[in-house]
Amino acid sequence: MVLNTQVFKGASELLKKSKSENNEPEGPVTENGKTSKNKTTPSKILDEILSTLPPEISRYTKKKLTEVIDYEPRIGVMGKTGVGKSSLCNAIFQQDVCKVSHVEACTRDIEELHIDVGGRKLTIVDLPGVGESKERDVEYKSLYEEQIPNLDLILWVIKADDRVLAPDEEFYKNVIKPLKAEGKILFVINQADKIEPSFEWDRSLNSPSTAQVQNLETREMYIYERLFETSNGCVAVSAPLNYNIGNLVKKMVLRLPKKSKAGVYSTLREEYKTAEIKNESKDGFNETVKGVLDHVIDSAPIPTILKEPLKKAKDYICNKISSFFGSWF
Numbered sequence: 001m002v003l004n005t006q007v008f009k010g011a012s013e014l015l016k017k018s019k020s021e022n023n024e025p026e027g028p029v030t031e032n033g034k035t036s037k038n039k040t041t042p043s044k045i046l047d048e049i050l051s052t053l054p055p056e057i058s059r060y061t062k063k064k065l066t067e068v069i070d071y072e073p074r075i076g077v078m079g080k081t082g083v084g085k086s087s088l089c090n091a092i093f094q095q096d097v098c099k100v101s102h103v104e105a106c107t108r109d110i111e112e113l114h115i116d117v118g119g120r121k122l123t124i125v126d127l128p129g130v131g132e133s134k135e136r137d138v139e140y141k142s143l144y145e146e147q148i149p150n151l152d153l154i155l156w157v158i159k160a161d162d163r164v165l166a167p168d169e170e171f172y173k174n175v176i177k178p179l180k181a182e183g184k185i186l187f188v189i190n191q192a193d194k195i196e197p198s199f200e201w202d203r204s205l206n207s208p209s210t211a212q213v214q215n216l217e218t219r220e221m222y223i224y225e226r227l228f229e230t231s232n233g234c235v236a237v238s239a240p241l242n243y244n245i246g247n248l249v250k251k252m253v254l255r256l257p258k259k260s261k262a263g264v265y266s267t268l269r270e271e272y273k274t275a276e277i278k279n280e281s282k283d284g285f286n287e288t289v290k291g292v293l294d295h296v297i298d299s300a301p302i303p304t305i306l307k308e309p310l311k312k313a314k315d316y317i318c319n320k321i322s323s324f325f326g327s328w329f
């Protein structure tokens with residue numbers, strides 16, 4: 001009973017606050033005119049935002065929201081050896097501090113690359129298998145079965161001038177399809193500069209000639225027919241030349257689950273953090289926060305009538321948290 005009154009009182013206070021305050025300006029919090037990314041730690045902010053809720057609910061909500069804020073995305077990369085997987089990751093992500101670890105997965109050792117950008121972490125999982133012997137597909141199936149549920153997205157890299165697609169096709173059919181993992185895959189045609197006639201690549205504009213564009217489109221269509229579903233999406237890039245990486249990043253962020261967009265956003269190279277990608281990531285973050293609050297309200301051990309003020313206070317909490325997006329991500 002004490003809890004019920006507290007909930008009601010807390011939610012009403014939040015409501016009152018929400019009416020008297022305007023939304024905070026977007027962006028990092030400033031202190032003495034200086035912007036600081038890490039000073040406003042989510043923990044302190046959440047304590048403040050949730051302070052009027054009863055302790056039990058506040059603690060639980062904080063735990064859940066911290067999981068959302070601290071989420072560390074995991075991105076898989078796969079494709080035959082030498083297609084440009086490492087070059088591609090270098091082109092997409094900031095890699096100020098990184099370390100590589102070898103993780104035992106099934107009977108194989110897989111490589112994980114850990115990116116840390118000012119405390120925001122992301123893991124790239126280098127997935128082996130494509131282009132190896134067909135006999136090992138069964139073994140790879142169990143490895144992928146183990147890995148895929150923990151991946152937010154998989155980039156499957158194919159070389160633009162690779163004429164032998166059969167190994168990719170086999171792997172897709174034998175490993176990916178049975179695991180129903182098609183939805184997590186985004187195909188990347190790398191080494192676009194090498195598509196015929198490769199001497200026509202415009203170095204000053206860093207772009208393909210008309211004939212190369214046509215051949216890239218034909219290639220994409222061919223891959224679509226042979227390999228994957230239209231829902232997968234496909235984008236042609238050249239990693240070391242930074243050609244079309246912005247487009248790839250956009251497709252990646254659109255395809256990511258809502259919960260991981262913001263985490264990925266924060267580790268992108270600055271040039272790819274466009275307003276569009278930021279908005280998409282922020283929307284994903286806000287939706288996830290809303291989902292957490294809905295869950296908390298639904299599962300709180302209080303009568304339905306007392307949940308109403310909490311529901312109204314939800315918008316206030318969401319707006320408050322959202323206003324810190326710029327300083328956290």
Ligand SMILES: Nc1nc2c(ncn2[C@@H]2O[C@H](COP(=O)(O)OP(=O)(O)OP(=O)(O)O)[C@@H](O)[C@H]2O)c(=O)[nH]1
Nearest residue numbers: 080081082083084085086087190191192238239240
């Ligand atoms: N011309 C051109 N060369 C590229 C491109 N992407 C990668 N390369 C080159 O291809 C070679 C292999 O690239 P990596 O990024 O090491 O390929 P990988 O898939 O990580 O290779 P493994 O880790 O051995 O499987 C390197 O010499 C790269 O510089 C591209 O888009 N265009």
Ligand SMILES: [Mg+2]
Nearest residue numbers: 084085086087
């Ligand atoms: Mg590599």
